[in-house]
Amino acid sequence: MSFTRAVLPEHIDAEFKVGESPQHHRGELRLWLRLLTVANLIEAEIRKRLRERFGTTLPRFDLMAQLERAPEGIFLGELSRRMMVSNGNVTGLVERLVQEGLIERQVSERDRRAALVRLTDHGHTVFAEMARAHSDWVAELLSQLTAEEQKALWSKLGDLKLSVHAATQPRAEAGTTEEDR
Amino acid sequence: MSFTRAVLPEHIDAEFKVGESPQHHRGELRLWLRLLTVANLIEAEIRKRLRERFGTTLPRFDLMAQLERAPEGIFLGELSRRMMVSNGNVTGLVERLVQEGLIERQVSERDRRAALVRLTDHGHTVFAEMARAHSDWVAELLSQLTAEEQKALWSKLGDLKLSVHAATQPRAEAGTTEEDR
DNA sequence: GCGAAATAGTTTAAGATTAAAAGAACTCGT
DNA sequence: ACGAGTTCTTTTAATCTTAAACTATTTCGC
CATH class of the missing domain: 1.10.10.10 (Winged helix-like DNA-binding domain superfamily/Winged helix DNA-binding domain)
Incomplete structure (x- = not known):
């Protein structure tokens, strides 16, 4: 029983950083932190492999x-x-x-x-x-x-992307023609 | 009818880059590109604001x-x-x-x-x-x-994070103790 | 045509980032 | 104690990144 928890307290990610704001936008922060962490995780792995295998x-x-x-x-x-x-x-x-x-x-x-x-x-x-x-x-x-x-x-x-665009680009309310494929 | 499509061909993101591989892992690539794009979009905006408002x-x-x-x-x-x-x-x-x-x-x-x-x-x-x-x-x-x-x-x-961890950390098959909150 | 304004790229200065090597201090077995 | 090995941090060399200033060129109004 004992060592289940003791063996590897690791996995201390960037996600460990949540909780800046007292109570306000906790959910949003948590989501953003996880998004960032996952993206960084993948990116780091790909960078590493590009360097190792292709220089x-x-x-x-x-x-x-x-x-x-x-x-x-x-x-x-x-x-x-x-x-x-x-x-x-x-x-x-x-x-x-x-x-x-x-x-x-x-x-x-x-x-x-x-x-x-x-x-x-x-x-x-x-x-x-x-x-x-x-x-x-x-x-x-x-x-x-x-x-x-x-x-x-x-x-x-995709929904999130739209949300970000909405918050950063005040213009263009018409059909956004997402060149997205 | 005509100008719906012509007005703004913009929105040429990093996502525009998909399609490297002929047919193989298109879905995965598309997902990764979008993840990366969204994360970069948010990150860029936050960097910009941190610089502008707080130097x-x-x-x-x-x-x-x-x-x-x-x-x-x-x-x-x-x-x-x-x-x-x-x-x-x-x-x-x-x-x-x-x-x-x-x-x-x-x-x-x-x-x-x-x-x-x-x-x-x-x-x-x-x-x-x-x-x-x-x-x-x-x-x-x-x-x-x-x-x-x-x-x-x-x-x-969270599922994706687990997938990435599974692919990058060959070890630890036991209860991964996700220090995640 | 002329000069102002706009556009395409480069340069510069500062910072962020990493891997690899080096330095300094600690631990441990004997 | 002694030295080998480990650990904590800094240094180094290279790349990536940006904003701002700058250069060269084109465009445009008149």
């Missing part, structure tokens, strides 16, 4: 993932928007990926401020391999959920 | 939140574990917060390697104000969900 990082992988869907190339600004990171950030990432020969930059003829980036052939090859592994990893991490549970969770997260 | 950052806030629950102080290692970040990271954060007079370090007498950190009086005061605002912000961002929806989402995220 790369999540931001680089994400950038390449964006490029893969746009064979004709993407301008840096558009890339920045899609990745939801700053322009300066993209500048640096692109620099390193060009260095590694995975992507290439090409200044636009019609607008010499703008530059298009796209995967090189080598980049395509490398990314294909990484994407396969990445996909498998995610599936592995979520494997305890049934397809139905996944679907339900996905749907509820 | 601070999320990691500093998180660190203080941990300390607030431990009036007697916490050792750096324990802090690192609870925040789920590296030791070196904590070293730097603590440095800056000490600099700002919000927390204090105290080398342990019994073990001169270890140092206890705790909030200063000023730190307590400042944190209380930030925590209240933070709590309100989170509640605001989640406000479109009913209490029931929140609860359901929280529960499903």
Whole structure:
């Protein structure tokens, strides 16, 4: 009886941090903390595996993932928007990926401020391999959920996403055209 | 009819990135992408507000939140574990917060390697104000969900958390003692 | 055409983050 | 006590990140 509780008091997550506010919005905080914790847990695992098996990082992988869907190339600004990171950030990432020969930059003829980036052939090859592994990893991490549970969770997260958008973007009350797939 | 679709093709999220893998684990990827996107959306908004209104950052806030629950102080290692970040990271954060007079370090007498950190009086005061605002912000961002929806989402995220743990921690098949509240 | 304003990217300064190596102090067996 | 091994923390080198300032270029009003 005794050691059930004593053996591993571990599992002291970030979630352990709840309770800031006296009583007010406890449920919301708890939900947010858990969401954050789970996302971090998965992200950390994926980062670790990307580093160990491919010697790369999540931001680089994400950038390449964006490029893969746009064979004709993407301008840096558009890339920045899609990745939801700053322009300066993209500048640096692109620099390193060009260095590694995975992507290439090409200044636009019609607008010499703008530059298009796209995967090189080598980049395509490398990314294909990484994407396969990445996909498998995610599936592995979520494997305890049934397809139905996944679907339900996905749907509820959609509601949450709408709630966040509603609270952060005062505008656009019309049909939001969720480009979501 | 025509402009319903044309007006705002916006909302090009990180979620726009799905579809890496040909067919394999599409559902899982989609779920993970949405989870990540939502978490990032909320986190970005909170970071922004913390910076704008309090001139601070999320990691500093998180660190203080941990300390607030431990009036007697916490050792750096324990802090690192609870925040789920590296030791070196904590070293730097603590440095800056000490600099700002919000927390204090105290080398342990019994073990001169270890140092206890705790909030200063000023730190307590400042944190209380930030925590209240933070709590309100989170509640605001989640406000479109009913209490029931929140609860359901929280529960499903718990299942997901278990799934991730199962896939990342090969050990401990016994009662996992989820220190979760 | 001209100059103002807008746009695309880069640079800069500061911070956050990690893994790996190093330093310092403690524990324990003998 | 002695030294091996462990533990707590810091340091280091690299990357990622952002906001703000800056450069170069384009667009637009007139």
